[in-house]
Amino acid sequence: MRTDPLRVTGYAMLSALGGSRDEHLRSLIEGRTGLGKPPFELPFATAVGAVTTPLPELPAPLAPWSTRLARMSAQLIAQLDEPLRRARQKWRPERIAVLLGTSTAGADSTERAYRAFIADGRFPDRYDFLRQHTFGAVLHVVAELAGARGPAWMVSTACTSSAKPFASATRLMATGMIDAAIVGGVDTLCQMTLHGFESLQALDRAPCRPFHKDRLGISIGEGGAFALVERTGDARVLVEGVGETSDAYHVSAPHPEGAGALAAMKEALHFAGRAADDVDHVNAHGTGTKLNDSAEAKAIGALFARPIPVVSTKCYTGHTLGAAGALEFAFSACAIEEGWVPPALGADELDPEIRLHVPRDVVRGTYRRVMSNSFAFGGNNVAILVGAP
């Protein structure tokens, strides 16, 4: 069945760089990272990308669902107010889907509540697992705030979680089940994920340096991005194709040659009816670990003959885990709309085995198509081909 490109009529961004598209652009063009000290005590050193933007309170009827994750979602929905108002005039509420991704869900709320439970033998009075932790809790908040009554689900495939909803929306649109969707994802910092990546010896002590010869690992971040996609309307950018593959190799390590990553990028091109030469820039997954960056670089090198700029924006925001796919879709959209690619921070001495064009300065140009990569535990791979309208 033919699938048409998704028309992105609005998008919103929230990360350590700020709570608006403009704030993100300012940091990117100035080469200013959002990574810094963690907002809570940890028994090890690491840099994180914490959101410092004030978050709105939820309306009173939604107060029982109020968590940092839900309030971050509310901040993103508020950024989309104008295009959402137009969409609601055009489409019936039951034809507007909410398709999001998260890795942590409400883990930050639960870990705080559980710590209190261990100390006092009881959960805090306002803690409610079903309204503050589950995947459906944030779906409920977003659907209510957006006035959307269509199909709603949360994808949770670790670090590809918020990239996959773009593919889900493409399918629901192609099969006539919806006319519009809010797609994207959110994740919050929490102790459990930081301790977990520390246990894997995957955290850098300093801000991460994707593709650097001495890179030492990840910096974790939090944030999110939502996009409004519609069947018709004035598109800012298009989602031309989404590739989804598996490594079938290891639960936490990537295929060493990047086979699954390469297959995902090829599939995105196939669904879009495009060739590799049509792509002008790659927003890499680029976590800053030895294995991940090496495997991804091999995949990118195998696919693209031209030396197109390859940047991992995780050096600005940290790895926002389940939100990374959507946030980096938004960075890809910015490159197309603004006509520049940000400098890759911390990549001053490239790994000699990584033969990619990783720019250290802003690269201005015409970007018609950007490939945005996301890879995850479980060998889960997603590549989104974002195009100019």
Next chain:
Amino acid sequence: MTSPRVAVTGLGFWATGFPTVAAWIAGAPDATADKPQGKALDRVNRRRAGPLDRALADVVAEAIAQAGVDPASVPVVVGSSIGEAVTMIGLLDEMWRNHNPMSPADFTMSVHNAASGLISISNKNRGMTTSIAADENTPAAALLEGIGLALTREVPVVVACADEPAPPTLVQHAPPWAMLASAIVLAPQGAARALAHLEVEERGAPTIAPGPFAPLLLQNPQIGLALVVDAIARGAPGVLPLDRGTGRGHVARISVGAP
């Protein structure tokens, strides 16, 4: 909203005492089938797998075998409401109650897509797999994702849903439930081996009485897909609820025989 119609070509089922669809339909519980085996997982990944992952692997394997589809290429949609919450509580206990360093193995298995990752590795499936959740609307959501995949890619797709019991410390004021897993293979209409056809509707009045599910199974958030598997296995056409009564009210309309 009514989804497009698809064919159903394979079924899988696991509940305590009933490790297959045939055992469930026969209605005679097997006392030895008290834990899912995860036989479809390779040895290394079976060791990693918890009960939820094993149950999902078992029902996916059963449905794939009946449908005769290639386990190395079929897209797999896994739905679970609380996923690996039990693993998460274990991590929190280690971190804050026992003050132990976190186990890297347990951390990697705490992600919601642990089961779909293990299944893809064991089956050497380099294709698409996903893991989704929508609380008790998960069966409807997983079916809609599966229908979209089957029709846009024009291939069979496995949809599997499971939840293990919620950690009682976390869910103190909701009815408990027992482990339940089921799977279904969807294919575009016209597929060979069609057992039935299915469409998902936004709401409707159920017309099929549920099979002999114990109350602890009826409370499982994934009961909707199990009801579908049960009805198709019994050859019962009609309309079934896809949630346990307090969700958004999606239903499945099942027809048996020629489309």
